[in-house]
Amino acid sequence: xxxxxxxxxxxxxxxxxxxxxxxxxxxxxDITLRALDxxxxxxxxxxxxxxxxGKLLAAHxxxxxxxxxxxxxxxxxxxxxxxxxxxxxxxxxxxxAGTPLVSDPGYRLVREAVDQGAAxxxxxxxxxxxxxxxxxxxxxxxxxxxxxxxxxxxxxxxLFSELAPVRATLIFYEGGPRLRxxxxxxxxxxxxxxxxxxxxxxxxxxxxxxxxLADLAIDPRLDSPRGEIVVLVGxxxxxxxxxxxxxxxxxxxxxxxxxxxxxxEVAKALGLNRxxxxxxxxxxxxx
Ligand code: SAM
Numbered sequence: 001x002x003x004x005x006x007x008x009x010x011x012x013x014x015x016x017x018x019x020x021x022x023x024x025x026x027x028x029x030d031i032t033l034r035a036l037d038x039x040x041x042x043x044x045x046x047x048x049x050x051x052x053x054g055k056l057l058a059a060h061x062x063x064x065x066x067x068x069x070x071x072x073x074x075x076x077x078x079x080x081x082x083x084x085x086x087x088x089x090x091x092x093x094x095x096x097a098g099t100p101l102v103s104d105p106g107y108r109l110v111r112e113a114v115d116q117g118a119a120x121x122x123x124x125x126x127x128x129x130x131x132x133x134x135x136x137x138x139x140x141x142x143x144x145x146x147x148x149x150x151x152x153x154x155x156x157x158x159l160f161s162e163l164a165p166v167r168a169t170l171i172f173y174e175g176g177p178r179l180r181x182x183x184x185x186x187x188x189x190x191x192x193x194x195x196x197x198x199x200x201x202x203x204x205x206x207x208x209x210x211x212x213l214a215d216l217a218i219d220p221r222l223d224s225p226r227g228e229i230v231v232l233v234g235x236x237x238x239x240x241x242x243x244x245x246x247x248x249x250x251x252x253x254x255x256x257x258x259x260x261x262x263x264x265e266v267a268k269a270l271g272l273n274r275x276x277x278x279x280x281x282x283x284x285x286x287x
Contacts (some may be wrong), residue, residue, distance in 0.1 A: 014041045018085055018113045019092040020106065022099040022125030023056055025228075026203035027066055030126045036060050038123050042090040046081060048105060052096045069093065070105055073191045078109055092123075097249040099127040103173055129171045132198035132230035135208055139235055142168035149174065149182055156182060158258075160189035161253065164269035170233040176225045183222065185231055187213040188252050191245055191267075194234035200227040241270045247284070250277060255283045 019038045039045055040062045044071035047053030053066045069077050081091055095104035113120050129145050148164060149156045149172055163170055165228035174182050179197070186195065195216055197209045209221060213233070222230040241249075249270065253262035259287060266281075267274035 004005070010168045014038060014090050015119060016085070016088045016090050017119030017121055018081075018110065018123050019090070019121040019123055020100050020110070021092045021094050021096060022127065023094050025098045025126045025128050025131065025201060026186050026206075027061065028204060031056075031060075032123065032125050035123045035125060036062070037046070038092055039064060039094070042092045043084065045090075046077065046091060046092055046093045046109075048094075054095070055158045064092075067200060069109070069173060074105055074108065076110065081109060082112055082116060082118075085113055087210060097126075097128075101126065102127050102129060102145075126202070127175065128198075128201060128230050130229065131201045132196070132232055133169065133171060135198060136169070136196040137210060138169045138194060140169065142235070143171055144168045145171045146181045147173055149178075149185075150224060151178065152182065153185060156185050157189055157252065157256060160186060161265045161269060164190055165271070167233055169233045172231045172233075174231050176229060177228065179222055179225065179231070180217070182231065183213060183217040186231070187217045187276075189249070190233055190236060191241075191249075193236050196232045198230045198232070199220055199225055201230070203227070241272070246270065246272065246277070246280070250281050251284050252282050259285050 019042060021038055023035070039057060042064060044065045044067050045053060045057070046213045048066055048070045050066045050068050057064060057066070067077060082213065084091060092108065093100045093106050100106040101110065110120055114119070133140055133143055144163065145165055146159065149159055170183070192214045192215060193214050195211065195213045197216060199207045205227060209216065209219065211219070249266045250262055253265050259278060263274050263277040263281045266272070266279050
């Protein structure tokens with residue numbers, strides 16, 4: 001067990017350690033009072049982009065030292081950061097928006113800090129995945145965050161096939177230019193499930209489009225929309241797939257992989273018998 005990160009009597013006295021501080025995902029007022037205490041009280045703030053981090057600190061009158069910690073600088077900066085922690089220093093990690101480590105840098109730093117016995121504290125706040133889940137209207141009891149889908153169609157469909165049997169709301173990050181292709185692949189692999197596209201959350205042009213994948217995949221409002229996007233796909237219903245649905249899923253799979261693997265993927269996704277599907281996959285491959 002580690003000590004409490006802040007003394008109860010002196011709220012601004014920070015314990016040594018690494019602080020993972022969430023910052024806004026759009027609305028600049030979505031920052032906690034504790035996040036500001038921490039950002040003002042640490043020896044150094046590691047951030048993805050010092051211009052963005054600098055603006056955040058300046059907006060709150062804070063003057064802490066900033067150091068870049070993005071995918072290019074991480075290898076060079078991590079040993080220094082770990083040495084500072086070992087010497088009893090206080091470090092904060094922020095990303096450009098939202099919660100660090102969530103589709104953002106920081107995992108290795110946390111892992112190595114934990115391995116060397118340093119204290120690691122969360123200063124929780126905004127994250128697009130949870131903001132989108134809560135407004136989606138989709139089930140919130142079980143969810144799976146899958147980050148950004150691969151940029152190429154084959155990789156994307158493979159990932160979706162892997163996720164299809166999971167009985168949980170699926171959460172993806174996506175960019176406007178790829179949204180249409182992603183929704184089309186989701187429809188092909190998941191079938192016509194309920195889905196939600198949440199765009200520019202907490203910002204001026206916030207929009208949440210709810211519907212079924214068949215409608216969303218052709219919705220003109222979702223044609224390369226600008227801004228930042230979360231796509232959520234409902235868990236799918238527990239009902240027997242029709243023969244047509246089985247054929248569509250198998251045809252999609254045999255176009256990518258061999259009949260045995262296709263049968264096994266579709267069997268898992270639709271809860272069917274692999275052997276029975278194999279014969280049909282062979283026939284479709286031969287067509
Ligand atoms: N660490 C961040 C978090 O906790 O949400 C996510 C960083 S990831 C590099 C950026 C992606 O998050 C965007 O491409 C978009 O998919 C999603 N995102 C960030 N801000 C958003 C917003 N305001 N509305 C919708 N999606 C957002």
